Amino acid sequence: MKDYRKDFPILDQDETIYFDNAATAQKPACVMEALTDYYSRSNANPLRGLYDWSLRATEVLETARQKAADLIGAAAKEEIIFTRNTTEALNLAAYSYALNHLKAGDEIAVCISEHHSNFLPWQMAAEKTGAVLRFLEPGPDGRLTAEEIRAKITPNCRLAAVAQVSNVLGRVQPVREIADRVHEVGAVLVVDGAQSVPHMAVDVQAMDADFFAFSGHKMMGPMGIGVLYGKQALLEKMPPFLRGGEMIEYVTKDSASWAELPHKFEAGTVNAADAAGLSAAIDYLAAVGYEEIRQRELALTRRLMGHLKEMPYVTVYGSEDPAEHCGIVTFNIEGCHPHDVASILNEDGIAIRAGHHCAQPLMQYLQINAACRASLYFYNTEAEVDRFAQSLKKVRGALGYGS
Numbered sequence: 001m002k003d004y005r006k007d008f009p010i011l012d013q014d015e016t017i018y019f020d021n022a023a024t025a026q027k028p029a030c031v032m033e034a035l036t037d038y039y040s041r042s043n044a045n046p047l048r049g050l051y052d053w054s055l056r057a058t059e060v061l062e063t064a065r066q067k068a069a070d071l072i073g074a075a076a077k078e079e080i081i082f083t084r085n086t087t088e089a090l091n092l093a094a095y096s097y098a099l100n101h102l103k104a105g106d107e108i109a110v111c112i113s114e115h116h117s118n119f120l121p122w123q124m125a126a127e128k129t130g131a132v133l134r135f136l137e138p139g140p141d142g143r144l145t146a147e148e149i150r151a152k153i154t155p156n157c158r159l160a161a162v163a164q165v166s167n168v169l170g171r172v173q174p175v176r177e178i179a180d181r182v183h184e185v186g187a188v189l190v191v192d193g194a195q196s197v198p199h200m201a202v203d204v205q206a207m208d209a210d211f212f213a214f215s216g217h218k219m220m221g222p223m224g225i226g227v228l229y230g231k232q233a234l235l236e237k238m239p240p241f242l243r244g245g246e247m248i249e250y251v252t253k254d255s256a257s258w259a260e261l262p263h264k265f266e267a268g269t270v271n272a273a274d275a276a277g278l279s280a281a282i283d284y285l286a287a288v289g290y291e292e293i294r295q296r297e298l299a300l301t302r303r304l305m306g307h308l309k310e311m312p313y314v315t316v317y318g319s320e321d322p323a324e325h326c327g328i329v330t331f332n333i334e335g336c337h338p339h340d341v342a343s344i345l346n347e348d349g350i351a352i353r354a355g356h357h358c359a360q361p362l363m364q365y366l367q368i369n370a371a372c373r374a375s376l377y378f379y380n381t382e383a384e385v386d387r388f389a390q391s392l393k394k395v396r397g398a399l400g401y402g403s
């Protein structure tokens with residue numbers, strides 16, 4: 001097996017067992033080099049200057065846009081809007097689309113397991129328009145059933161929002177099936193791809209998403225760039241989200257008209273440096289390959305869940321099948337607060353996430369306050385999984401339990 005860790009300076013220099021990849025992924029050296037290279041050779045304000053450096057910065061930005069379009073199968077690069085992250089992308093869709101297309105009595109269908117970033121924008125849209133939220137509830141295995149999709153996406157639905165992969169349960173949702181129902185009732189579908197793009201091939205046209213959001217930093221890119229994909233016909237009809245430089249066609253004392261897509265939605269100086277990093281991350285991801293990522297993660301998840309099965313005091317949430325976790329395993333240890341578990345593991349140099357995972361409605365649905373989450377990526381190793389299991393076995397003892 002190739003030792004991917006050598007590509008990641010932080011993993012190569014440090015023994016920390018990093019199992020918080022769903023929060024943010026580590027960066028390979030090529031991504032850092034792309035940032036340094038951009039600032040060393042091409043830095044200028046993109047889209048503005050008529051001199052070489054600015055033209056180069058524009059080219060860097062537009063190359064990244066094409067790569068992002070190709071990565072998710074968008075029909076045209078003009079459908080790719082650069083944002084800071086998934087959160088900003090989803091807010092853009094809520095402020096610009098939902099506030100202008102929804103009215104009192106309409107329904108917004110949201111999955112109960114959504115990250116707050118794909119929840120609060122729709123709560124806001126409901127509050128401001130008088131629309132009503134309806135909640136899709138997954139079965140115990142984390143998946144939305146065909147019956148649930150039909151029941152909750154009613155003829156009054158005008159917008160549905162679901163994550164392709166939950167950041168807590170790791171389950172892949174049947175987004176194409178959801179899209180078919182959403183379109184049958186004349187609504188639009190917003191897909192949160194923050195946890196899918198790092199792990200699996202995505203085709204927005206095949207899934208028929210109307211909007212699709214993801215973050216660069218969760219797929220090994222830099223922290224300051226994300227994407228909102230939108231179908232061109234929808235984006236054309238939407239007003240700008242933020243107003244200012246670079247997004248206008250013409251401005252007078254009391255009116256303005258807007259630039260063409262995608263610039264209408266990219267107000268102010270755009271983030272060409274992180275676009276350079278995102279390009280490098282997309283190339284790196286392609287070089288590793290989604291099939292390799294899937295195989296590595298599956299082997300690691302099987303091993304990790306196998307260890308957990310041997311600990312009778314551990315409850316794992318979601319499916320029992322490691323193949324249905326996308327590398328995310330959320331669990332609790334009987335009698336132990338997740339924060340204590342995470343702190344004890346930290347003493348052994350193991351980084352996991354503990355808390356509500358920005359998914360409090362799901363915590364309420366599962367009738368827990370908090371949970372521990374180990375989230376793996378292809379660069380983790382079997383040895384790390386074994387050390388994690390050894391440490392976990394000590395937790396109850398450290399907290400005063402006999403066994």
Ligand code: 7TS
Pocket residue numbers: 022023024085086087088115117118163165166167192194195215353357358
């Ligand atoms: N949607 C999902 C499904 C996520 O997992 C996250 C971040 C977001 C949206 C927001 O992404 P951002 O880049 O805008 O912050 N998830 C997590 C997590 O699970 N732990 O920390 C951040």
